[in-house]
Amino acid sequence: AQSVTQPDIHITVSEGASLELRCNYSYGATPYLFWYVQSPGQGLQLLLKYFSGDTLVQGIKGFEAEFKRSQSSFNLRKPSVHWSDAAEYFCAVLAGYSTLTFGKGTMLLVSP
Amino acid sequence: GAGVSQSPSNKVTEKGKDVELRCDPISGHTALYWYRQRLGQGLEFLIYFQGNSAPDKSGLPSDRFSAERTGESVSTLTIQRTQQEDSAVYLCASSLFGSNEQFFGPGTRLTVL
Numbered sequence: 001a002q003s004v005t006q007p008d009i010h011i012t013v014s015e016g017a018s019l020e021l022r023c024n025y026s027y028g029a030t031p032y033l034f035w036y037v038q039s040p041g042q043g044l045q046l047l048l049k050y051f052s053g054d055t056l057v058q059g060i061k062g063f064e065a066e067f068k069r070s071q072s073s074f075n076l077r078k079p080s081v082h083w084s085d086a087a088e089y090f091c092a093v094l095a096g097y098s099t100l101t102f103g104k105g106t107m108l109l110v111s112p
Numbered sequence: 113g114a115g116v117s118q119s120p121s122n123k124v125t126e127k128g129k130d131v132e133l134r135c136d137p138i139s140g141h142t143a144l145y146w147y148r149q150r151l152g153q154g155l156e157f158l159i160y161f162q163g164n165s166a167p168d169k170s171g172l173p174s175d176r177f178s179a180e181r182t183g184e185s186v187s188t189l190t191i192q193r194t195q196q197e198d199s200a201v202y203l204c205a206s207s208l209f210g211s212n213e214q215f216f217g218p219g220t221r222l223t224v225l
Contacts, residue, residue, distance in 0.1 A: 004154070032212055043116070043203060043216035044155075051212070090154060094212055098143060099168070102154035 002027040002095045006103035013081050014111050021076040021106050023091035032094035033074040035065055038105075039087045047089075050074060061085070086110045114138070116217035118204050124223045125194055133189040133220045137206030144187050145207075145214060146179055150200040158202075161187065163209065194224045 003026045013019050025031055032051050036044040048059025055067040065076045074091060088107050092100040117136045125131050137144050142163045147155040157171040161181045172178070176194075181187040191198055201221050205214040 006154075036216075041218070043218045044205075045216075046213060049213065092155075095157075098162070098207075098212070099145065099157045099160055099171070100147075100155070100214065101157070102147075104152070104154040 002031075002093050002101045004091050004093050004101055004103035006089075006091055006106050008106045009104070010107045010109065012109040012111055015083050016080050019076075019078045019081045019085070019108070021089050021091075021108070023074045023076065023103060024072050025074060025091070025093045026072065027093050027095070031074075033065075033067060034092040034094070034100065035059065035063070035074075035076050036090045036092060036102075037061075037087050038090065044090065047076070081108075081110055083110045083112070116204055116206050116215055118202075118217040118220050120220060121218065122221045122223075124225065126225050127196060128193055130190065130192045131194055131222065133191075133202050133222070135187045135189070135204030135206075135217060137185070137187070137204070138215055140184075140208065141206035141215070142184050142209040143207045143211075143214075144181055145205045146187070146189050147203045147205065148173075148200045149203060149219070155203060158189070191222075194222075196224050198222060199224045 005024045034049045035047040050067045088105045091103045095101045119134045144161045146158040160168040176192045179189045201219040203219045205216045207214045
């Protein structure tokens with residue numbers, strides 16, 4: 001069965017510093033991978049997705065993620081974090097034909 | 113255009129009561145999903161509707177949970193005889209046929225006392 005692990009429950013980053021959120025997946029076939037962001041009281045917003053092709057994918061709000069098959073990873077990065085990036089981030093893998101399997105999320109805190 | 117909407121935004125109920133949660137998908141989206149998000153957890157898949165096909169109910173945690181969808185529009189998630197462990201945020205998402213991108217609503221926060 002497919003699974004997603006986000007090893008960091010909380011991460012604190014200084015504003016302007018770089019960010020990397022880790023995601024490892026387990027899936028038998030070529031995965032379709034997603035990163036979502038959830039701000040307090042909001043639904044999930046898609047940041048970026050990987051289906052095939054270039055392993056470095058660009059998303060909205062200056063985020064990018066790199067798919068590494070050898071490490072079963074899909075880490076999310078941003079070169080310079082803004083205070084408005086404080087939110088919870090979820091990595092997900094597409095299971096079967098349509099349903100998403102999510103990690104437990106990483107809460108990003110941004111310090112001044 | 114309008115996104116996915118859900119109502120109510122918050123629901124407080126007593127243990128043992130039944131609740132209904134509503135989801136209005138984006139117009140034209142044939143696929144509709146329900147997920148549950150318990151505190152400190154990721155999202156758990158509950159049920160998936162695609163057009164007029166039989167729904168995928170494989171994620172429903174017990175027979176107290178059921179969902180219906182009228183054609184390609186509104187869906188209702190019903191929880192009967194609610195228990196405290198049902199307390200969670202229930203999220204609905206929709207997508208176009210053949211698309212892997214799901215658009216999420218703001219969720220309904222259910223609290224069972």
